[in-house]
Amino acid sequence: MSVEADGATDARGGDPTDAADAEELAVRVELLAAENRRLREAYRDAMRTRYRQTAIAFGAIGALALLGGAFFPGSRTVLYALGGTGVFAGVLTYFLTPERFIPARIGEAVYRTLADDVATIVGELELSNERVYVPRSGDARLFVPQFASYDVPADEDLDTAFVLAGRGEERGLALTPTGLPLAEFFEDTLDRSPGDAASLAPRLASALVDQFELVERAEADVDARRGRVSVGVAGPAYDPVDSFDNPIASLVAVAVARTLQRPISLSVVEPDDERYDALVVCSWEAAEDEAAGDGSPSNAEAGTNADAETDGAR
Incomplete structure (x- = not known):
């Protein structure tokens, strides 16, 4: 009776302990894959955020320069030029933010x-x-x-x-x-x-x-x-x-x-x-x-x- 049971176990692929270990390993692999996807997405979000913060900074500098041009007539030409450049750079940086970041390695x-x-x-x-x-x-x-x-x-x-x-x-x-x-x-x-x-x-x-x-x-x-x-x-x-x-x-x-x-x-x-x-x-x-x-x-x-x-x- 026991010999038949052992034979059935072998036919199913070995010791049940091995099957449990394989299942646990599969769960760990799945968890690591999910964590890897989460980290990649977090990296992409961080890079997008940095680009957009740069765009906001450009835009803010440009807006301040344009505002300053209204209050300082003597420097109006320079301030308006700086303001226009800042706003343009901000808009350009915002809309040209890359959608995908591939590490150099x-x-x-x-x-x-x-x-x-x-x-x-x-x-x-x-x-x-x-x-x-x-x-x-x-x-x-x-x-x-x-x-x-x-x-x-x-x-x-x-x-x-x-x-x-x-x-x-x-x-x-x-x-x-x-x-x-x-x-x-x-x-x-x-x-x-x-x-x-x-x-x-x-x-x-x-x-x-x-x-x-x-x-x-x-x-x-x-x-x-x-x-x-x-x-x-x-x-x-x-x-x-x-x-x-x-x-x-x-x-x-x-x-x-x-x-x-x-x-x-x-x-x-x-x-x-x-x-x-x-x-x-x-x-x-x-x-x-x-x-x-x-x-x-x-x-x-x-x-x-x-x-x-x-x-x-x-």
């Missing part, structure tokens, strides 16, 4: 997973360590050549992911760089095209910090005679900066390539300056007028290898 985790996958593909294909950003009409491509000594493929050959046309030096992997949409946003904010690396670099460093908030600090240096733009960055949101097609380095490379209209070889090296975490180096083969000290870029076809001191560092 989520974007970093998603990027790192994709970067690791692509890096694995590059490794299994035994491609070189070169990263070449090639500008095209309306976009740009990241070309990973098969060999360290390479030629940049024709634009139409970069349409496919696996570049197999042409000679061996033109074969490799072609991808859409992560920095392309960022570069397009950056270009949309410019009142006019930078035209050359010297005018582009400081704007780009400022955009990394203020516009995109990808880094805490950035400083650019241009050496047109050697064909190089270097950007030192500190406090990157996406770390490490030398990972495959990191958005920070990719934005710099795509923006330089599109401005100069020539292929750019990208390297990320450790900086000598301890204030920065990484040094993003964009290199190109300088034209004769740049090497002579003119400094203005040309549209000549660029070479594709980085300078010796950054060669192979990624």
Whole structure:
């Protein structure tokens, strides 16, 4: 009799104590999920409240300035201008409050997973360590050549992911760089095209910090005679900066390539300056007028290898 009972217990899945533990665990998981949802909602509410408090503060300052303009005729012009600005900023901030807030660590985790996958593909294909950003009409491509000594493929050959046309030096992997949409946003904010690396670099460093908030600090240096733009960055949101097609380095490379209209070889090296975490180096083969000290870029076809001191560092 007892043997049959034991058999029935086993058929139902084991000791009743285990079933009770599993049920208790399921209840705990459900409670934790509910608490997690509550915390996310509380976080969103807190962020909305902060935005709206900022909007109210702007509006209050603007209203006070407008009111002051009625009582202080001598400063009326300034006060009315300040009041109008405050009210406008308040209304804009209130109605543009984001509905969804995504922590930076989520974007970093998603990027790192994709970067690791692509890096694995590059490794299994035994491609070189070169990263070449090639500008095209309306976009740009990241070309990973098969060999360290390479030629940049024709634009139409970069349409496919696996570049197999042409000679061996033109074969490799072609991808859409992560920095392309960022570069397009950056270009949309410019009142006019930078035209050359010297005018582009400081704007780009400022955009990394203020516009995109990808880094805490950035400083650019241009050496047109050697064909190089270097950007030192500190406090990157996406770390490490030398990972495959990191958005920070990719934005710099795509923006330089599109401005100069020539292929750019990208390297990320450790900086000598301890204030920065990484040094993003964009290199190109300088034209004769740049090497002579003119400094203005040309549209000549660029070479594709980085300078010796950054060669192979990624």
